[in-house]
Amino acid sequence: MKRLLEHHRYALAVTVRRLIGQPFSFFSNVVVIALALTLPLLGASVLVSVQPLTQHVSANPAITVFMTPDASLEQAQAVAQEIRSRDDPVVLEVRLISKETAYELLRGNQAWRQALEVLPDNPLPHAVSVTIAADEAMATNADVLARQWQQLDGVAFVQLDSIWVQRIEALLRIGNIGLAMVTLIIALVVLAAVFNTVRMQALSLREEIAVARLVGATESFVRRPFLYQGGITCAIAALIAIGLASAALTPLNEALSGLSRTYDALFALHLPDALSLFLYVLAAISLGAFSARWSVTRHTRY
Template identity: 55%
Template sequence: MSPLLRQHRYALGVTLRRLFAQPFSSLANLIVVTLALAIPLLVASALTSLQPVSGRLAAEPEMTVFMRVDATPAETGAVADRIRRDYRSDVVDVRVIDRDKALADLKANPAYADALSVLSDNPLPDAIVVTLSGEDLARRAGRLAAAWREWAKVDMVQVDSAWVQRLEAIVRFARTGLIMLAVVVAAAVLAAVFNTVRMQALSQREEIGVARLVGATESFVRRPFLYLGAISCGVAALAAIGLVRLALDPLNAALADLARSYGAEFAIRLPAAPWLGLFVVAVALLGACSARWSVSRSTRF
Protein backbone atom coordinates (compact mmCIF):
# COMPACT_ATOMS: atom_id res chain seq x y z
CA MET A 1 0.00 0.00 0.00
CA SER A 2 1.36 3.41 -0.95
CA PRO A 3 2.18 5.94 1.77
CA LEU A 4 -0.58 8.27 0.55
CA LEU A 5 -3.24 5.57 0.86
CA ARG A 6 -1.97 4.67 4.34
CA GLN A 7 -2.26 8.32 5.35
CA HIS A 8 -5.83 8.52 4.07
CA ARG A 9 -6.75 5.28 5.83
CA TYR A 10 -5.22 6.59 9.03
CA ALA A 11 -7.09 9.90 8.69
CA LEU A 12 -10.37 8.06 8.09
CA GLY A 13 -9.79 5.87 11.14
CA VAL A 14 -9.02 8.92 13.29
CA THR A 15 -12.19 10.63 12.06
CA LEU A 16 -14.42 7.65 12.86
CA ARG A 17 -12.88 7.28 16.32
CA ARG A 18 -13.50 10.96 17.04
CA LEU A 19 -17.12 10.66 15.90
CA PHE A 20 -17.83 7.63 18.08
CA ALA A 21 -15.92 9.11 21.00
CA GLN A 22 -18.54 11.89 21.24
CA PRO A 23 -21.76 10.16 20.16
CA PHE A 24 -24.21 12.71 21.57
CA SER A 25 -22.43 15.70 20.05
CA SER A 26 -22.07 13.92 16.70
CA LEU A 27 -25.73 12.90 16.73
CA ALA A 28 -26.88 16.44 17.56
CA ASN A 29 -24.89 17.90 14.67
CA LEU A 30 -26.21 15.18 12.38
CA ILE A 31 -29.83 15.95 13.31
CA VAL A 32 -29.36 19.70 12.78
CA VAL A 33 -27.83 19.28 9.32
CA THR A 34 -30.37 16.58 8.37
CA LEU A 35 -33.35 18.80 9.18
CA ALA A 36 -31.78 21.74 7.36
CA LEU A 37 -31.26 19.61 4.23
CA ALA A 38 -34.66 17.91 4.34
CA ILE A 39 -36.62 21.14 3.80
CA PRO A 40 -35.17 22.15 0.40
CA LEU A 41 -35.10 18.50 -0.67
CA LEU A 42 -38.84 18.22 0.00
CA VAL A 43 -39.53 21.42 -1.95
CA ALA A 44 -37.34 20.20 -4.82
CA SER A 45 -39.26 16.90 -4.85
CA ALA A 46 -42.57 18.77 -5.08
CA LEU A 47 -41.33 20.94 -7.96
CA THR A 48 -39.88 17.93 -9.79
CA SER A 49 -43.20 16.10 -9.46
CA LEU A 50 -45.16 19.16 -10.56
CA GLN A 51 -43.06 19.72 -13.68
CA PRO A 52 -44.63 16.92 -15.78
CA VAL A 53 -48.10 18.07 -14.75
CA SER A 54 -47.48 21.65 -15.84
CA GLY A 55 -45.77 20.37 -18.98
CA ARG A 56 -48.94 18.54 -20.00
CA LEU A 57 -50.98 21.72 -19.74
CA ALA A 58 -51.42 23.97 -22.70
CA ALA A 59 -48.63 26.50 -22.70
CA GLU A 60 -50.53 28.72 -25.18
CA PRO A 61 -53.70 30.18 -23.66
CA GLU A 62 -56.95 29.97 -25.53
CA MET A 63 -59.36 32.89 -25.57
CA THR A 64 -63.02 32.31 -26.31
CA VAL A 65 -65.05 35.12 -27.89
CA PHE A 66 -68.76 34.56 -27.18
CA MET A 67 -71.08 36.28 -29.62
CA ARG A 68 -74.53 37.55 -28.76
CA VAL A 69 -77.35 35.07 -29.19
CA ASP A 70 -78.86 37.19 -31.95
CA ALA A 71 -75.61 37.33 -33.94
CA THR A 72 -75.85 35.79 -37.41
CA PRO A 73 -73.31 33.30 -38.81
CA ALA A 74 -72.12 36.03 -41.17
CA GLU A 75 -71.43 38.42 -38.28
CA THR A 76 -69.60 35.66 -36.38
CA GLY A 77 -67.49 34.90 -39.46
CA ALA A 78 -66.70 38.60 -39.88
CA VAL A 79 -65.39 38.82 -36.32
CA ALA A 80 -63.25 35.71 -36.85
CA ASP A 81 -61.86 37.12 -40.11
CA ARG A 82 -61.08 40.43 -38.41
CA ILE A 83 -59.10 38.64 -35.68
CA ARG A 84 -57.15 36.69 -38.30
CA ARG A 85 -56.45 39.80 -40.35
CA ASP A 86 -55.70 42.42 -37.68
CA TYR A 87 -54.00 40.18 -35.08
CA ARG A 88 -52.10 37.72 -37.22
CA SER A 89 -48.90 38.32 -35.20
CA ASP A 90 -50.67 37.48 -31.94
CA VAL A 91 -52.66 34.38 -32.85
CA VAL A 92 -51.80 30.86 -33.97
CA ASP A 93 -55.26 29.58 -34.76
CA VAL A 94 -58.82 30.89 -34.97
CA ARG A 95 -61.76 28.52 -35.18
CA VAL A 96 -65.52 29.08 -35.03
CA ILE A 97 -67.82 26.85 -32.97
CA ASP A 98 -71.33 26.97 -34.37
CA ARG A 99 -74.09 27.27 -31.77
CA ASP A 100 -76.12 24.41 -33.30
CA LYS A 101 -73.11 22.09 -33.26
CA ALA A 102 -72.35 23.05 -29.66
CA LEU A 103 -75.95 22.22 -28.65
CA ALA A 104 -75.78 18.90 -30.48
CA ASP A 105 -72.56 18.00 -28.70
CA LEU A 106 -74.15 18.78 -25.33
CA LYS A 107 -77.21 16.71 -26.12
CA ALA A 108 -74.94 13.81 -27.00
CA ASN A 109 -73.73 13.84 -23.41
CA PRO A 110 -76.15 11.77 -21.27
CA ALA A 111 -75.59 14.10 -18.33
CA TYR A 112 -77.16 17.02 -20.21
CA ALA A 113 -79.50 15.28 -22.65
CA ASP A 114 -82.61 15.24 -20.43
CA ALA A 115 -82.25 18.85 -19.31
CA LEU A 116 -81.67 20.16 -22.85
CA SER A 117 -84.49 18.16 -24.40
CA VAL A 118 -87.11 20.46 -22.81
CA LEU A 119 -85.65 23.59 -24.44
CA SER A 120 -87.59 24.98 -27.36
CA ASP A 121 -84.81 27.25 -28.61
CA ASN A 122 -81.04 27.09 -28.66
CA PRO A 123 -79.75 29.30 -25.83
CA LEU A 124 -76.11 28.93 -26.79
CA PRO A 125 -74.23 31.64 -28.73
CA ASP A 126 -71.70 31.19 -31.48
CA ALA A 127 -68.14 31.09 -30.14
CA ILE A 128 -64.73 31.88 -31.60
CA VAL A 129 -61.75 30.08 -30.02
CA VAL A 130 -58.45 31.96 -30.48
CA THR A 131 -55.08 30.40 -29.64
CA LEU A 132 -52.34 32.92 -28.84
CA SER A 133 -48.60 32.73 -29.44
CA GLY A 134 -45.48 34.58 -28.40
CA GLU A 135 -44.22 35.91 -25.08
CA ASP A 136 -45.89 37.71 -22.19
CA LEU A 137 -49.13 35.87 -22.86
CA ALA A 138 -50.97 36.84 -19.69
CA ARG A 139 -50.61 40.62 -20.26
CA ARG A 140 -51.37 40.40 -23.97
CA ALA A 141 -54.44 38.23 -23.38
CA GLY A 142 -55.90 40.87 -21.09
CA ARG A 143 -55.23 43.63 -23.64
CA LEU A 144 -56.79 41.67 -26.50
CA ALA A 145 -59.83 40.73 -24.44
CA ALA A 146 -60.45 44.38 -23.54
CA ALA A 147 -60.29 45.39 -27.22
CA TRP A 148 -62.49 42.59 -28.55
CA ARG A 149 -65.23 43.21 -25.97
CA GLU A 150 -65.88 46.58 -27.66
CA TRP A 151 -66.70 45.03 -31.02
CA ALA A 152 -70.28 44.82 -32.29
CA LYS A 153 -72.16 41.61 -31.53
CA VAL A 154 -69.45 40.44 -29.08
CA ASP A 155 -71.01 39.58 -25.73
CA MET A 156 -68.05 38.30 -23.65
CA VAL A 157 -64.39 37.34 -24.00
CA GLN A 158 -63.02 34.67 -21.70
CA VAL A 159 -59.37 33.73 -21.19
CA ASP A 160 -59.82 29.99 -20.80
CA SER A 161 -56.22 29.19 -19.83
CA ALA A 162 -55.47 32.07 -17.48
CA TRP A 163 -55.09 29.56 -14.67
CA VAL A 164 -52.24 27.93 -16.60
CA GLN A 165 -50.40 31.24 -16.52
CA ARG A 166 -51.01 31.48 -12.79
CA LEU A 167 -49.67 27.98 -12.31
CA GLU A 168 -46.54 28.79 -14.32
CA ALA A 169 -46.04 31.95 -12.24
CA ILE A 170 -46.39 29.93 -9.04
CA VAL A 171 -43.83 27.39 -10.28
CA ARG A 172 -41.38 30.17 -11.22
CA PHE A 173 -41.86 31.76 -7.81
CA ALA A 174 -41.29 28.40 -6.12
CA ARG A 175 -38.07 27.83 -8.09
CA THR A 176 -36.76 31.24 -7.06
CA GLY A 177 -37.73 30.54 -3.46
CA LEU A 178 -36.01 27.16 -3.62
CA ILE A 179 -32.76 28.76 -4.82
CA MET A 180 -32.87 31.28 -1.99
CA LEU A 181 -33.71 28.53 0.50
CA ALA A 182 -30.81 26.43 -0.80
CA VAL A 183 -28.44 29.36 -0.25
CA VAL A 184 -29.69 29.78 3.33
CA VAL A 185 -29.35 26.03 4.01
CA ALA A 186 -25.85 25.99 2.53
CA ALA A 187 -24.88 28.84 4.86
CA ALA A 188 -26.38 26.95 7.82
CA VAL A 189 -24.46 23.79 6.90
CA LEU A 190 -21.24 25.78 6.52
CA ALA A 191 -21.75 27.36 9.92
CA ALA A 192 -22.56 24.05 11.62
CA VAL A 193 -19.56 22.22 10.15
CA PHE A 194 -17.28 25.21 10.70
CA ASN A 195 -18.17 25.36 14.39
CA THR A 196 -17.90 21.58 14.86
CA VAL A 197 -14.47 21.37 13.26
CA ARG A 198 -13.29 24.43 15.15
CA MET A 199 -14.26 22.89 18.49
CA GLN A 200 -12.58 19.61 17.52
CA ALA A 201 -9.38 21.42 16.52
CA LEU A 202 -9.26 23.46 19.73
CA SER A 203 -9.90 20.40 21.90
CA GLN A 204 -6.97 18.60 20.22
CA ARG A 205 -4.63 21.55 20.28
CA GLU A 206 -1.94 19.75 22.24
CA GLU A 207 -2.14 16.64 20.05
CA ILE A 208 -1.73 18.75 16.91
CA GLY A 209 1.19 20.60 18.45
CA VAL A 210 2.99 17.32 19.27
CA ALA A 211 2.33 16.00 15.76
CA ARG A 212 3.97 19.09 14.29
CA LEU A 213 6.99 18.69 16.55
CA VAL A 214 7.59 15.18 15.18
CA GLY A 215 7.38 16.37 11.58
CA ALA A 216 3.69 16.08 10.65
CA THR A 217 2.76 18.18 7.62
CA GLU A 218 -0.18 20.56 7.47
CA SER A 219 -1.98 18.19 5.11
CA PHE A 220 -1.54 15.32 7.56
CA VAL A 221 -2.87 17.42 10.43
CA ARG A 222 -5.89 18.77 8.53
CA ARG A 223 -6.89 15.62 6.63
CA PRO A 224 -8.94 14.03 9.49
CA PHE A 225 -10.94 17.24 9.85
CA LEU A 226 -11.74 17.24 6.13
CA TYR A 227 -13.01 13.68 6.47
CA LEU A 228 -15.03 14.78 9.48
CA GLY A 229 -16.83 17.47 7.49
CA ALA A 230 -17.38 15.29 4.42
CA ILE A 231 -18.61 12.23 6.34
CA SER A 232 -20.89 14.24 8.63
CA CYS A 233 -22.55 16.06 5.74
CA GLY A 234 -22.71 12.98 3.51
CA VAL A 235 -24.44 10.94 6.22
CA ALA A 236 -26.76 13.89 6.94
CA ALA A 237 -27.70 14.06 3.25
CA LEU A 238 -28.54 10.36 3.21
CA ALA A 239 -30.57 10.79 6.40
CA ALA A 240 -32.41 13.75 4.84
CA ILE A 241 -33.36 11.59 1.84
CA GLY A 242 -34.70 8.91 4.19
CA LEU A 243 -36.59 11.48 6.24
CA VAL A 244 -38.24 13.00 3.17
CA ARG A 245 -39.12 9.53 1.89
CA LEU A 246 -40.92 8.79 5.15
CA ALA A 247 -42.71 12.15 5.08
CA LEU A 248 -44.00 11.59 1.53
CA ASP A 249 -46.37 8.79 2.53
CA PRO A 250 -48.70 10.90 4.73
CA LEU A 251 -48.32 13.89 2.40
CA ASN A 252 -49.31 11.89 -0.66
CA ALA A 253 -52.25 10.36 1.19
CA ALA A 254 -53.57 13.86 1.91
CA LEU A 255 -52.80 15.05 -1.63
CA ALA A 256 -54.63 12.09 -3.16
CA ASP A 257 -57.91 13.16 -1.56
CA LEU A 258 -57.39 16.74 -2.74
CA ALA A 259 -56.47 15.70 -6.28
CA ARG A 260 -59.46 13.35 -6.56
CA SER A 261 -61.78 16.22 -5.68
CA TYR A 262 -60.51 17.92 -8.87
CA GLY A 263 -60.65 14.73 -10.92
CA ALA A 264 -56.87 14.44 -11.18
CA GLU A 265 -54.02 12.36 -9.82
CA PHE A 266 -50.89 13.86 -8.30
CA ALA A 267 -48.20 12.54 -6.00
CA ILE A 268 -44.88 13.92 -4.77
CA ARG A 269 -41.93 11.68 -5.53
CA LEU A 270 -38.24 11.96 -4.80
CA PRO A 271 -36.04 12.99 -7.73
CA ALA A 272 -34.26 10.32 -9.76
CA ALA A 273 -31.38 8.37 -8.23
CA PRO A 274 -28.63 10.21 -10.20
CA TRP A 275 -29.95 13.54 -8.93
CA LEU A 276 -29.99 12.22 -5.34
CA GLY A 277 -26.45 10.91 -5.74
CA LEU A 278 -25.32 14.32 -6.96
CA PHE A 279 -27.10 15.87 -3.98
CA VAL A 280 -25.18 13.66 -1.51
CA VAL A 281 -21.84 14.32 -3.22
CA ALA A 282 -22.44 18.08 -3.35
CA VAL A 283 -23.36 18.23 0.34
CA ALA A 284 -20.30 16.14 1.27
CA LEU A 285 -18.05 18.48 -0.74
CA LEU A 286 -19.70 21.46 0.94
CA GLY A 287 -18.90 19.93 4.33
CA ALA A 288 -15.29 19.27 3.30
CA CYS A 289 -14.87 22.87 2.08
CA SER A 290 -16.31 24.23 5.31
CA ALA A 291 -14.01 21.97 7.34
CA ARG A 292 -11.02 23.09 5.25
CA TRP A 293 -11.86 26.71 5.92
CA SER A 294 -12.38 26.11 9.62
CA VAL A 295 -9.29 24.05 10.23
CA SER A 296 -7.14 26.55 8.33
CA ARG A 297 -8.24 29.26 10.75
CA SER A 298 -8.28 27.15 13.90
CA THR A 299 -4.89 25.41 13.79
CA ARG A 300 -2.68 28.47 13.53
CA PHE A 301 -0.95 28.00 16.83
Protein backbone atom coordinates in the same frame (compact mmCIF):
# COMPACT_ATOMS: atom_id res chain seq x y z
CA MET B 1 0.87 7.81 -5.23
CA LYS B 2 1.10 4.90 -2.80
CA ARG B 3 2.13 7.26 0.00
CA LEU B 4 -0.78 9.60 -0.76
CA LEU B 5 -3.26 6.71 -0.60
CA GLU B 6 -1.70 5.63 2.69
CA HIS B 7 -2.14 9.15 4.08
CA HIS B 8 -5.80 9.17 3.07
CA ARG B 9 -6.33 5.74 4.62
CA TYR B 10 -4.73 6.94 7.84
CA ALA B 11 -6.82 10.14 7.86
CA LEU B 12 -10.00 8.14 7.32
CA ALA B 13 -9.11 5.77 10.17
CA VAL B 14 -8.40 8.71 12.48
CA THR B 15 -11.71 10.31 11.53
CA VAL B 16 -13.67 7.14 12.26
CA ARG B 17 -11.97 6.78 15.66
CA ARG B 18 -12.79 10.38 16.54
CA LEU B 19 -16.43 10.00 15.52
CA ILE B 20 -16.81 6.76 17.47
CA GLY B 21 -15.16 8.40 20.47
CA GLN B 22 -17.83 11.13 20.51
CA PRO B 23 -21.03 9.32 19.48
CA PHE B 24 -23.49 11.76 21.06
CA SER B 25 -21.90 14.83 19.47
CA PHE B 26 -21.68 13.08 16.11
CA PHE B 27 -25.28 11.83 16.27
CA SER B 28 -26.69 15.22 17.29
CA ASN B 29 -24.85 16.98 14.47
CA VAL B 30 -26.08 14.44 11.92
CA VAL B 31 -29.68 14.83 13.11
CA VAL B 32 -29.59 18.63 12.99
CA ILE B 33 -28.03 18.67 9.51
CA ALA B 34 -30.37 15.94 8.24
CA LEU B 35 -33.46 17.83 9.38
CA ALA B 36 -32.14 20.97 7.70
CA LEU B 37 -31.35 19.15 4.45
CA THR B 38 -34.84 17.64 4.38
CA LEU B 39 -36.54 21.01 3.79
CA PRO B 40 -35.11 21.78 0.33
CA LEU B 41 -35.74 18.17 -0.70
CA LEU B 42 -39.43 18.52 0.16
CA GLY B 43 -39.61 21.82 -1.71
CA ALA B 44 -37.93 20.30 -4.76
CA SER B 45 -40.31 17.34 -4.60
CA VAL B 46 -43.32 19.67 -4.75
CA LEU B 47 -41.95 21.64 -7.71
CA VAL B 48 -40.85 18.54 -9.61
CA SER B 49 -44.22 16.88 -9.05
CA VAL B 50 -46.36 19.91 -9.88
CA GLN B 51 -44.55 20.88 -13.08
CA PRO B 52 -45.73 17.89 -15.19
CA LEU B 53 -49.25 18.37 -13.80
CA THR B 54 -49.51 21.71 -15.56
CA GLN B 55 -49.47 19.84 -18.84
CA HIS B 56 -52.69 17.95 -18.03
CA VAL B 57 -54.95 20.11 -15.89
CA SER B 58 -56.70 23.37 -16.48
CA ALA B 59 -53.65 25.33 -15.42
CA ASN B 60 -52.66 25.36 -19.10
CA PRO B 61 -53.79 28.71 -20.50
CA ALA B 62 -56.58 28.57 -23.07
CA ILE B 63 -57.23 31.13 -25.78
CA THR B 64 -60.76 31.28 -27.19
CA VAL B 65 -61.23 32.60 -30.72
CA PHE B 66 -64.83 33.79 -31.15
CA MET B 67 -66.26 34.06 -34.65
CA THR B 68 -68.64 36.80 -35.77
CA PRO B 69 -72.35 35.99 -35.21
CA ASP B 70 -72.94 35.56 -38.95
CA ALA B 71 -69.86 33.38 -39.54
CA SER B 72 -70.63 29.90 -40.83
CA LEU B 73 -69.40 26.62 -39.39
CA GLU B 74 -67.16 26.22 -42.46
CA GLN B 75 -65.45 29.52 -41.67
CA ALA B 76 -64.84 28.41 -38.09
CA GLN B 77 -63.41 25.12 -39.36
CA ALA B 78 -61.15 27.06 -41.72
CA VAL B 79 -59.86 29.17 -38.81
CA ALA B 80 -59.22 26.06 -36.70
CA GLN B 81 -57.37 24.45 -39.64
CA GLU B 82 -55.32 27.61 -40.18
CA ILE B 83 -54.21 27.58 -36.53
CA ARG B 84 -53.28 23.89 -36.76
CA SER B 85 -51.40 24.32 -40.03
CA ARG B 86 -49.02 26.86 -38.55
CA ASP B 87 -47.51 24.12 -36.34
CA ASP B 88 -46.67 26.51 -33.56
CA PRO B 89 -44.71 24.56 -30.89
CA VAL B 90 -46.56 26.23 -28.01
CA VAL B 91 -49.98 25.14 -29.33
CA LEU B 92 -51.01 21.90 -27.65
CA GLU B 93 -54.62 21.46 -28.77
CA VAL B 94 -57.05 23.14 -31.15
CA ARG B 95 -60.74 22.37 -30.61
CA LEU B 96 -63.71 23.66 -32.60
CA ILE B 97 -66.84 24.41 -30.56
CA SER B 98 -69.91 24.93 -32.72
CA LYS B 99 -72.66 27.27 -31.57
CA GLU B 100 -75.01 24.29 -31.19
CA THR B 101 -72.56 22.46 -28.92
CA ALA B 102 -72.02 25.58 -26.81
CA TYR B 103 -75.77 26.14 -26.59
CA GLU B 104 -76.39 22.61 -25.34
CA LEU B 105 -73.61 22.92 -22.79
CA LEU B 106 -75.17 26.09 -21.40
CA ARG B 107 -78.61 24.52 -21.35
CA GLY B 108 -77.20 21.80 -19.13
CA ASN B 109 -76.34 24.44 -16.56
CA GLN B 110 -79.26 25.33 -14.30
CA ALA B 111 -78.04 28.90 -13.97
CA TRP B 112 -78.23 29.49 -17.73
CA ARG B 113 -81.19 27.36 -18.74
CA GLN B 114 -83.96 29.82 -17.86
CA ALA B 115 -82.13 32.72 -19.48
CA LEU B 116 -81.69 30.80 -22.76
CA GLU B 117 -85.33 29.71 -22.87
CA VAL B 118 -86.56 33.32 -23.25
CA LEU B 119 -84.31 33.96 -26.26
CA PRO B 120 -85.85 33.44 -29.71
CA ASP B 121 -82.80 31.72 -31.18
CA ASN B 122 -79.24 30.68 -30.42
CA PRO B 123 -77.22 33.88 -29.84
CA LEU B 124 -73.86 32.13 -29.46
CA PRO B 125 -71.15 32.26 -32.15
CA HIS B 126 -68.90 29.44 -33.26
CA ALA B 127 -65.62 29.37 -31.35
CA VAL B 128 -62.19 27.78 -31.48
CA SER B 129 -60.55 26.88 -28.18
CA VAL B 130 -56.74 26.69 -28.29
CA THR B 131 -54.67 25.31 -25.41
CA ILE B 132 -51.04 26.45 -25.25
CA ALA B 133 -48.10 25.12 -23.27
CA ALA B 134 -47.55 26.34 -19.72
CA ASP B 135 -43.97 27.58 -19.50
CA GLU B 136 -42.07 30.63 -18.32
CA ALA B 137 -42.92 32.63 -21.47
CA MET B 138 -46.58 31.62 -21.80
CA ALA B 139 -47.97 35.11 -21.16
CA THR B 140 -45.85 36.59 -23.94
CA ASN B 141 -46.64 33.69 -26.28
CA ALA B 142 -50.37 34.00 -25.61
CA ASP B 143 -50.37 37.75 -26.36
CA VAL B 144 -48.51 37.25 -29.64
CA LEU B 145 -50.82 34.43 -30.79
CA ALA B 146 -53.93 36.37 -29.83
CA ARG B 147 -52.86 39.32 -32.00
CA GLN B 148 -52.11 37.01 -34.93
CA TRP B 149 -55.42 35.17 -34.76
CA GLN B 150 -57.40 38.40 -34.41
CA GLN B 151 -56.53 39.11 -38.07
CA LEU B 152 -58.05 35.85 -39.40
CA ASP B 153 -61.14 36.08 -41.59
CA GLY B 154 -64.43 35.88 -39.68
CA VAL B 155 -62.90 36.35 -36.21
CA ALA B 156 -64.80 38.79 -34.00
CA PHE B 157 -62.43 38.86 -31.05
CA VAL B 158 -59.93 36.69 -29.18
CA GLN B 159 -60.36 36.16 -25.47
CA LEU B 160 -57.18 35.66 -23.52
CA ASP B 161 -57.17 35.12 -19.78
CA SER B 162 -53.80 36.84 -19.46
CA ILE B 163 -54.25 37.57 -15.76
CA TRP B 164 -54.61 33.85 -15.02
CA VAL B 165 -51.61 33.10 -17.21
CA GLN B 166 -49.51 35.68 -15.41
CA ARG B 167 -50.61 34.29 -12.05
CA ILE B 168 -49.40 30.83 -13.03
CA GLU B 169 -46.07 32.25 -14.15
CA ALA B 170 -45.74 34.22 -10.92
CA LEU B 171 -46.51 31.18 -8.77
CA LEU B 172 -43.93 29.04 -10.56
CA ARG B 173 -41.36 31.82 -10.33
CA ILE B 174 -42.07 32.38 -6.62
CA GLY B 175 -41.72 28.65 -6.01
CA ASN B 176 -38.31 28.50 -7.70
CA ILE B 177 -37.05 31.63 -5.96
CA GLY B 178 -38.38 30.42 -2.61
CA LEU B 179 -36.67 27.05 -3.03
CA ALA B 180 -33.39 28.78 -3.93
CA MET B 181 -33.61 30.99 -0.82
CA VAL B 182 -34.44 28.05 1.44
CA THR B 183 -31.53 26.09 -0.03
CA LEU B 184 -29.17 29.00 0.60
CA ILE B 185 -30.33 29.34 4.20
CA ILE B 186 -29.94 25.59 4.75
CA ALA B 187 -26.45 25.72 3.27
CA LEU B 188 -25.51 28.43 5.77
CA VAL B 189 -26.98 26.32 8.61
CA VAL B 190 -24.92 23.30 7.54
CA LEU B 191 -21.85 25.49 7.14
CA ALA B 192 -22.24 26.87 10.66
CA ALA B 193 -22.93 23.45 12.22
CA VAL B 194 -19.89 21.76 10.67
CA PHE B 195 -17.70 24.82 11.26
CA ASN B 196 -18.52 24.92 14.96
CA THR B 197 -18.09 21.15 15.41
CA VAL B 198 -14.68 21.11 13.74
CA ARG B 199 -13.65 24.23 15.67
CA MET B 200 -14.42 22.60 19.01
CA GLN B 201 -12.56 19.43 18.05
CA ALA B 202 -9.58 21.34 16.67
CA LEU B 203 -9.31 23.29 19.92
CA SER B 204 -9.53 20.09 21.97
CA LEU B 205 -6.71 18.56 19.87
CA ARG B 206 -4.58 21.70 19.99
CA GLU B 207 -1.63 20.10 21.73
CA GLU B 208 -1.76 16.95 19.58
CA ILE B 209 -1.70 19.03 16.39
CA ALA B 210 1.22 21.12 17.74
CA VAL B 211 3.26 17.96 18.43
CA ALA B 212 2.46 16.57 14.98
CA ARG B 213 3.76 19.75 13.39
CA LEU B 214 6.95 19.58 15.45
CA VAL B 215 7.72 16.13 14.05
CA GLY B 216 7.17 17.31 10.47
CA ALA B 217 3.46 16.92 9.76
CA THR B 218 2.31 19.07 6.83
CA GLU B 219 -0.76 21.30 6.83
CA SER B 220 -2.54 18.88 4.51
CA PHE B 221 -1.79 15.97 6.83
CA VAL B 222 -3.22 17.92 9.79
CA ARG B 223 -6.34 19.09 7.97
CA ARG B 224 -7.22 15.86 6.15
CA PRO B 225 -8.99 14.06 9.07
CA PHE B 226 -11.15 17.13 9.68
CA LEU B 227 -12.11 17.28 6.02
CA TYR B 228 -13.16 13.65 6.15
CA GLN B 229 -15.13 14.38 9.30
CA GLY B 230 -17.09 17.19 7.64
CA GLY B 231 -17.67 15.16 4.48
CA ILE B 232 -18.76 11.98 6.28
CA THR B 233 -21.08 13.88 8.61
CA CYS B 234 -22.84 15.63 5.74
CA ALA B 235 -22.95 12.48 3.60
CA ILE B 236 -24.74 10.51 6.32
CA ALA B 237 -27.01 13.49 7.04
CA ALA B 238 -27.92 13.83 3.34
CA LEU B 239 -28.80 10.14 3.07
CA ILE B 240 -30.94 10.38 6.20
CA ALA B 241 -32.57 13.53 4.76
CA ILE B 242 -33.55 11.61 1.63
CA GLY B 243 -35.11 8.91 3.80
CA LEU B 244 -36.96 11.48 5.92
CA ALA B 245 -38.26 13.29 2.84
CA SER B 246 -39.44 10.03 1.32
CA ALA B 247 -41.21 9.09 4.56
CA ALA B 248 -42.82 12.54 4.81
CA LEU B 249 -44.23 12.25 1.28
CA THR B 250 -46.20 9.11 2.18
CA PRO B 251 -48.83 10.78 4.43
CA LEU B 252 -48.90 13.80 2.12
CA ASN B 253 -49.72 11.57 -0.86
CA GLU B 254 -52.43 9.82 1.11
CA ALA B 255 -54.03 13.20 1.84
CA LEU B 256 -53.65 14.34 -1.77
CA SER B 257 -55.10 11.17 -3.27
CA GLY B 258 -58.64 12.07 -2.17
CA LEU B 259 -58.30 15.59 -3.54
CA SER B 260 -56.87 14.48 -6.88
CA ARG B 261 -59.71 12.00 -7.40
CA THR B 262 -62.23 14.86 -7.25
CA TYR B 263 -60.50 16.34 -10.30
CA ASP B 264 -60.33 12.97 -12.10
CA ALA B 265 -56.55 13.13 -11.97
CA LEU B 266 -53.79 11.03 -10.53
CA PHE B 267 -51.36 13.23 -8.64
CA ALA B 268 -48.64 12.27 -6.21
CA LEU B 269 -45.57 13.97 -4.84
CA HIS B 270 -42.28 12.24 -5.52
CA LEU B 271 -38.60 12.89 -4.94
CA PRO B 272 -36.38 14.19 -7.75
CA ASP B 273 -34.66 11.62 -9.99
CA ALA B 274 -31.70 9.52 -8.85
CA LEU B 275 -29.11 11.74 -10.56
CA SER B 276 -30.44 14.84 -8.81
CA LEU B 277 -30.35 13.06 -5.44
CA PHE B 278 -26.79 11.91 -6.09
CA LEU B 279 -25.75 15.47 -6.92
CA TYR B 280 -27.54 16.64 -3.78
CA VAL B 281 -25.51 14.24 -1.61
CA LEU B 282 -22.33 15.26 -3.44
CA ALA B 283 -23.09 18.93 -2.83
CA ALA B 284 -23.66 18.23 0.88
CA ILE B 285 -20.31 16.40 1.10
CA SER B 286 -18.53 19.28 -0.64
CA LEU B 287 -20.18 21.81 1.67
CA GLY B 288 -19.17 19.81 4.75
CA ALA B 289 -15.57 19.42 3.58
CA PHE B 290 -15.32 23.12 2.72
CA SER B 291 -16.70 24.16 6.11
CA ALA B 292 -14.32 21.80 7.90
CA ARG B 293 -11.31 23.10 5.97
CA TRP B 294 -12.28 26.69 6.69
CA SER B 295 -12.69 25.98 10.40
CA VAL B 296 -9.53 23.97 10.92
CA THR B 297 -7.47 26.50 8.95
CA ARG B 298 -8.72 29.36 11.13
CA HIS B 299 -8.33 27.62 14.49
CA THR B 300 -5.07 25.68 14.16
CA ARG B 301 -2.76 28.58 13.38
CA TYR B 302 -0.47 28.82 16.37
